Amino acid sequence: MSYHHLALAAKDMKAIHAFYEDIMGFELVKVEIAPVMGGGWGKHFFYRMNGDDSRFIAFWELNDTPGEGTYAFDLNEAAGTPQGTNHYSFSVDSQQELDEWRAKWNAADLDVLEIDHNWCRSIYTRDPNGNMVEFCLTTGSFSDDDRARAIAALDEREMHASPxxxxxxxxxAKDA
Structure with missing residues (x-):
């Protein structure tokens, strides 16, 4: 089972569109326009990922909603969590594809952080809402010891850091 779509509010829908369609290559394929619970109305834009009609990222452009001047569009700002905690990650199938995305993001004047996590390799940048976006390549496999470590960590109350x-x-971007 996988998710159908992730839906987020957009601070600036035109900037979101430029990022997700022009840079990320996701295709805007549908909009639903309707009243929003609690008042006002919204446009719900759906971007198809990788030509797959069952995988989308979607954004709400909210209009005339109560409190709209106070919204926080960065998920971490809204939740009061440290930057990077809440983020979304897209899968790649090869190191070459990861490198191509890094180069594409830099060419679009975006800074990129790359991390080899020892079991996956990731690149990160920020979208126009300030949210961290990741591409990730799984480079390792998982053992029974990995699972046992993860289960044990559920009850730990002190830090036992990973490598x-x-x-x-x-x-x-300026160095690209």
């Missing part, structure tokens, strides 16, 4: 990342690198 540090094998690599971290900041790719600044």
């Amino acid at each position: 540090p990342p094998a690599m971290m690198k900041q790719w600044l």
